[in-house]
Amino acid sequence: MIKSLLNAVLKFINYWIYRYLLVTELYMTEPWERVTIHVFLFLIFLVQFAFNYSVLLPFTARLFNFQIVT
Template identity: 65%
Template sequence: MIQLLDKVLSFINYWWFRYLMITELYMVESWERVTIHVFLFVIFLLQWYFNCKVVLPFTGSLFGIQPVEQQLAGVARSHPN
């Protein structure tokens, strides 16, 4: 179990190091690095929200797919308790 944890941590450290090298964040001060990470995280969350609230309903309407909430409501109405 310890070896597996060491391998996982080594893998994460390797990719974290690559990320810092590619983005050149290893050269900036820690407060700048935190600011950039927060900015990238916010951009990621905004993209995720946009995809869930705009892209998925739009593509679903193109292909005639109902949202899950409407499907569940239809199932609940058709099966009385």
């Protein structure tokens, strides 16, 4: 029961990873290139999150007179 459920979940995840690789055309790259691209994208999202949290959130809170709960 649990093994079949786990296999179904893994099959679902593998399907969506495969679709992601096809859509982004990363299936054509070498494994080290794929890792480099993923690390680069992760760093971009991390910097974007830090900017949003440290700059945009306080700015919009002051703009709309909200108090940020920390």
